[in-house]
Amino acid sequence: MAINIVAQNKKARHDYEILEKFEAGIVLSGAEVKALRAKRANLADAFCRFIQGELHLMNAHIAHLETAHKHYTPDTRSPRKLLLHKKQLEKLYVKVHKDGLTIVPLMIYFNERNYAKVSIAIAKGKKLHDKRADMKAKTLDREASQAMKNRSY
Secondary structure, eight states: OOOEEEEEOHHHHHHEEEEEEEEEEEOOOHHHHHHHHTTOEEOTTOEEEEETTEEEEESOEEOOOTTSOSSOOOOTTOOEEEEOOHHHHHHHHHHHHTTOOEEEEEEEEEOTTOOEEEEEEEEEEOOHHHHHHHHHHHHHHHHHHHHHHHOOO
16 A cells, blocks of 8 residues: 655755655644545645754645534644654754754655655755756756657667
8 A cells, every 4th residue: 555645845846955854743633634635735835843842844734624613723824743753853953953954844645554644854955056957957858758759760
């Protein structure tokens, strides 16, 4: 059984150079889990931040379902605690505060055991010329593969 991807942050791969990936659990309410199963999430402007020694997912949008309780309407962009091992948290804390790197969420998914997980990464911001070089390399690869595909014998 494969993982069930709910939301991806495609902008993160464009804006950052991914150095190391981690898998983290996420603290959610029941209505938020239902919304994730309906794929009602967006990670476009999301980021991770340490608050009182705990890692939180900030600015991730998880929509409210119409089928959930009418009087319970949580904030769709509230901070959500991420669950990691203590050594992983310490490693991330050092990388962020000493080395000046960033923690970005890459995707939200349900794993094989049907638990909601967030894939996060330690990332380094790209400069404009780095982005241009990546786009140029992608274009060249695409053109080369099309040329090989269209080549007749």
